[in-house]
Amino acid sequence: MLVYRRQHTGDVLVRVLATGTFDLLHPGHIHYLSEAKKLGDELYVIIARESMIRHKPKPIITDEQRLEMVSSLKIVDKALLGSESDIFDPIMQIKPNIIALGYDQLFDARQLEKQLHSRGFDCKVVRIESSLNCSLCGSGKIVKKVLERYQK
Numbered sequence: 001m002l003v004y005r006r007q008h009t010g011d012v013l014v015r016v017l018a019t020g021t022f023d024l025l026h027p028g029h030i031h032y033l034s035e036a037k038k039l040g041d042e043l044y045v046i047i048a049r050e051s052m053i054r055h056k057p058k059p060i061i062t063d064e065q066r067l068e069m070v071s072s073l074k075i076v077d078k079a080l081l082g083s084e085s086d087i088f089d090p091i092m093q094i095k096p097n098i099i100a101l102g103y104d105q106l107f108d109a110r111q112l113e114k115q116l117h118s119r120g121f122d123c124k125v126v127r128i129e130s131s132l133n134c135s136l137c138g139s140g141k142i143v144k145k146v147l148e149r150y151q152k
């Protein structure tokens with residue numbers, strides 16, 4: 001496990017990595033990122049590339065604009081665009097101590113841990129089980145509401 005230290009005090013820092021599309025930011029995203037941040041000291045976020053999203057509609061907002069919005073959040077220490085070919089590339093660059101999966105992300109925590117281990121990288125993968133249930137706490141829900149309103 002990699003050890004990070006605070007520059008002036010030398011205190012050990014735990015680096016947490018969160019990931020997602022973050023199209024049309026909403027309070028569910030803030031809930032997920034806040035819970036992820038509680039797992040450590042520094043929060044890194046990988047923004048999914050439009051080209052890599054296949055299991056749901058492509059985001060409305062461009063990669064660069066989604067990156068700008070997430071980067072500007074107070075709780076986020078660093079956000080960066082994901083890889084367009086291999087999701088393991090940015091992970092190996094960031095070298096997190098913990099990866100925080102969202103409550104509905106289609107990844108298996110143990111399998112991801114094994115895949116990282118087979119690449120010679122030790123990292124804990126945990127799932128944030130809690131979610132925020134509100135009528136507009138999902139990018140898809142926001143799009144649906146906009147369509148309902150303007151298709152009339």
Ligand SMILES: Cc1cc2nc3c(=O)[nH]c(=O)nc-3n(C[C@H](O)[C@H](O)[C@H](O)COP(=O)(O)O)c2cc1C
Nearest residue numbers: 019020021046048049052082083087090105106107
């Ligand atoms: C550890 C991890 C690393 C990821 N790295 C990338 C990446 O480099 N590029 C990318 O486009 N998506 C990456 N993804 C996938 C997206 O973050 C996202 O999970 C996916 O596009 C679908 O969004 P959803 O799971 O929030 O529905 C990664 C996911 C995880 C869990």
Ligand SMILES: Nc1ncnc2c1ncn2[C@@H]1O[C@H](COP(=O)(O)OP(=O)(O)OP(=O)(O)O)[C@@H](O)[C@H]1O
Nearest residue numbers: 020021022028032102103104131132137138139140
């Ligand atoms: N309501 C919510 N409560 C808690 N976590 C959430 C909520 N909505 C999204 N997340 C988490 O935020 C991260 C990014 O979500 P993402 O932008 O990819 O999807 P989404 O907002 O659920 O939109 P979509 O409707 O397109 O699936 C994911 O890890 C997801 O689990």
